[in-house]
Amino acid sequence: MKKYAKHIYFSAIVIAALAFYSFQARPKADDPEKDQVLIEALRVILERGHYAPKMIDDRFSENIFDQFIENLDPYKRYFLASDIASFKKYYHDIDDQILRRKFDFYKEVTATYLKRLNETESYYQEILGKEFDYNVKESISLDEKTIEYPIDQAAQKNVWRKHLKFSTLSKLNDYLKEEEDKAKDDKAYKMKTFAELEKKARNKTLESIKDLFYYEHQTLDAERFATYLNCITEQFDPHTNYFAPEMKKRFDSSMAGSIEGIGARLSDERGYTKIVELIPGGPAYKQGDLEVGDYIVKVAQGDGEPTDIVGMRLSDAIELIKGKKGTTVTLTVKKVDNTYQKIAIVRDIVEFEETFVKSSITIKNGKKYGIIHLPKFYIDFKNQKQRNSGDDMRKEIEALKKEGIDGLAIDLRNNGGGSLSTAIDIAGLFIEKGPVVQVKYKDRHPDIRKDNDSSIVWNGPLVIMVNEMSASASEILAAAMQDYKRAIIIGSKQTYGKGTVQNIIPINQYLPYSSDLGALKLTIQKFYRINGGSTQLKGVSSDIVMPDRFTYLDISESELKSPLAWDQIPKANYVTQTHYSNFDQVVTEMQQYINSNKQFNKIDAYAKWLKNSQDDVTYSLNFNKYKEKQEQLNIEAKEYKDILKFNSPYHFTHPAYENNLVVKDSILKDKRTAWHKKLDEDIYVHTAIETLSKLKIAH
Template sequence: MLIRKIIVTVLFGLSLLISFPINATEKEKDKVLLSILKYVLTQGHYHPQEMDDAFSEDVFNDFINKLDSSKRYFLQSDIDEFSKYKTLIDDQIKNEDLTFFFLVHDRFIQRFNESKIYYEEILATEFNFDKKEILDVNYENKKYATNKTQLIQNWLKQLKFSTLSRIHDKITDEEDKKKEDETYQVKSFKELEVISREATLSNMNDFYERMDELTSSDWFSTFVNCITEDFDPHTTYLDPSLKKRFDISMAGKLEGIGARLMKKNDYTKVSEIISGGPAWKQGELEPEDLITKVAQGDEEPVDIVGMRLDDAIEYIKGKKGTEVKLTVKKIDGTVKVISIIRDVVELDETFVKSSIVKKENKTFGVINLPKFYIDFDEKNYRNSATDMEQEIERLKEENIEGLVIDLRNNGGGSLKTAIEITGLFIDKGPVVQVKYRDENAKVKSDEDSKVVWDGPLVVLVNEMSASASEIFAAAMQDYGRAIVIGGKQTYGKGTVQSVLDLNRYTNLKEDLGALKMTIQKFYRINGGSTQLEGVKSDIIIPSRYSYMEIGERDLPKALQFDKVPQATYNLWNYYKNFDKVINNSKKRISTNSQFKLIDENAKWLKKSQDDTIIYLSYEDYKNDLESHKSESEKYESIYDYSTNLTYSSPNYEQAIIKTDEGLAEKRERWHKNLKKDIYMEEALNVVSELKIKPSHLLVKN
């Protein structure tokens, strides 16, 4: 109710300030949009930015970077000309003045059209792949070209790299064909160079054709997002087409690969894999992978390096049942082609599931919760809280002696269910604190004194456990109810967004889209925020992300960590060896050769991630790839690891599996992965050691 009240108040105030013509021109519509956003952001955002000279400079830099992140369109003279507006954009926004936008936009279109000549002329001539030269794809400190000769040189290196990667792929294909058929006549390097250069030209023609379809309104949306994202990375303007995609994805009907993507320098980066989606089921695509090429089935791949994120997504998404092949640069520097069959997200794979595991003649339960799900529109629709309670009751029937809840890669979801699930493990009490702008934090509590499980409990997390996952894990940690085990910290998203349909507040016929805006912040019951710092594990286990900046703290303009007063709550305090178990686990991890290898691998991965140099001579390029591949092979035993644990479905599910081949296959795949899971193995070691004080009465079955 309070969220709605804030939104209505903001937009009612806005309606008193401005009125608009029904049939607005494109420029008038943009001014209307700017007025609405300016008011809503300053009046409704959780932590509004002062629209001053510093804000103006941020928007200036962000907009130019979004248009030309690889610095291959604008000249330094263009930047010098734009710079007179560096501290004036805030004033222009307040006055509905679009001078800066149109100056930069028009110049970009001019430079963009000029570049068509560059790439066509460059690709008409054979490349010299014996020449020793490099391309640095970290463009942050790169200077703009001072003249067109330098600009053409930048283009030459970019196109040479695109062609070089194709040649390498084709040489590999030729070698494979020769192995299959000894009579096959392998094409020469010169022939493959021509074919690859022609493919690069075709790719560029397609790219420019798509870019030519973009309107001034599309580019204005980019400018607007430079304004909104200066408030925080989760406050985003959704133009009409993007809003439509957002609505479809929220309904779970978007067909594609099931991955969230973001822009990083010139690359399209995988930020999250959606549980139950095609990429999740296929298993090879991972967060931090950089997608460099996209192919539709067996068609020639399209190079998406340097492409706008929206355009890259258009190539990646597609109809259910179609194949997309992604060429990705892994975090270890190796290049891999991943084939994914597009599909819709399987909702049942986002639901709670459990497994029984035997360890030293004792029985333990494992519950996997991929998402805190709920459907507010359907009263009888299953939700994660009721499903979790039912699953625990079923596990108790099998006399489990401890429980591990797996929240790895759980990106969050419903706050309501996070509070209710917390209540399954504690007597009634505070779970989380929620704060609106300029108000004191309000405590959200579990009001039900019923405790469904009061035995040993471990919560397993990783760097991708976010939002509602962090609320639950933090509550379990603050109460001392569970041991949290995983990476150094969870994702660190402690903010809440609400989507405002901007069309409700104007009389324009044109669609204005929507604004996704941060309006709240979460705090633990101990007073600390989960923002940026996430939940720090009681037991830290090395992972491939150990030394990487990953999560909320890696996002520009993320809101800061802060504290509110601690809520009143009582520690659970029924473990008799809590600290000893933690220390035992730390000792095991520090002496475990597999964990040592994982830690060494993580250090090497960080080093590889920081390497932005690409070699443009064929021999150096090939040797660099082979070097990365050879280095990565040192760590292959990480993936060959297997435990001596055996996992099985609980009794109630055994009967269902006999008649449901699809479910049987899914559970078999899950149990196979669990058996190879060293993190789950250590979580079970921990839960098996936890002892409850004799004075504590256990919940009866």
């Protein structure tokens, strides 16, 4: 189905839905309540337009109840147990309130939250006014699933004391380590006393908490209401989200052609600013220390005093992190192994040039092998003349063929998807014409999307590299190549598992209203493999499995709240050809090699260690025990420090057509040199080349 047809079909659904709304649910002229208009519009669009609409019933009400309260108070520091008991009267009433366009639950919970916010604000000045007792044996748990709401204000104050002590303890340990390092470097240096550093740590915590309450008081009701609306939309699936007008502007900005900053996409995870993506070629990507999954806890401008951003609104944290080209931002990050690291990054203009296809060549036993890196499936729908990943991939393969390559690896690791049409075009480069993917609206027969070009651009050995972060269109390409048995899929046990399609709907486009109502990102379609199975939740299972750092971490679609289920439809009409004479043999041999490889075994041990570290959310508030644990973590982390580095016998170079380009463009030359160095040290790329070298084309 073409994009235009998809738009017409969906528009018909929405227009019909809101036409129904205009007769049944429009507020009276003397009661133009914007929130009522908005929630009714969302309800109708969700019920009529979502791929798998949910019943707005008592269970739906329970989930919103839990999620909204958890979003406001994840660590149970504000609400009392009596507050939650009082709110319980709405436990099975929120669904009815949505239908009646009432907001009693939202208003009471928000009003109570603001009241408790003001009450707890008085605690921290008193608590931080004197030194903590670090000798007492006590601990703090940050597991929101098991901690209880305080029964009264005395218990609530103790909860705050523990959180403030934990924050101070963490800073104090850092300050002591800094003093010890200074003393090692300078024998004449006089270290500050424990009491001096403790006071400094408390003062820093005080500043951070002041900022926290300041930003909470600055939060507009419209922002909290948007949070509430998202608790409703996300019951349908985790990718259906409401964008308030300001959030829609930020979303549009994120889709622009370039950004100025560090080149990282961030998310808010319970008050922590989390790295969810590094833009290839951006400053953070090139610097190399920042990783997906890291939490930014402090931000400093150059060598200035850092600002603690834990608990800060994401938009405000972003304002601190981004900045003009050439300036330096120093981030203190909490790594996935619970250790901390300071990372200085020079900001730059982040061009999307580095999200484009690029290739490299290596030689093994006299034969040439090419690798193509595809970070995303890109296309400019507004300007079809602009470059897209399908055309670029074709050009890159043609260039590699001129080099005389004997095998090709396509790297889709960390590729979160993008344009489905370009994924279909790329699949067509390796097969004769035929089905590539099935796309389905609710209550409709699947649309079988095909490659209609019978020509094959690359007919030689093909390996596709994936990991847990390969999602959406990446999964479609990998699945199609696997179903045709055209390529060996090598990488993580399975890919991310996002088998759904979203559309951005500006609400005012369908419902005229005097003020901006924002937009809804709505799930409207589902992907299915040509073998009939959905890529939702299950993703694509690799033919050859390689352990990596993310193997045991909870980062896939299945770990999100309310994901759509996996299901199956009839398979498309396609024929699997015997492209290789030794496909199964190569898969077996390489899997045995990986299973017995000492470095891969150590990577697997590292992945288990990371999982254990992530799951350990109880911390001692006794200084000696806390310090001992941090020192042990650092020792263990050092053991795995260079675990991913690999001394490959292969060395990668740019293809011949880039010779003149790198001479003229020193920046491009530096980028390619850095990339080739990474390829040289990448055990996963090495294994992909080994696999390619074993494949034999059937004659």
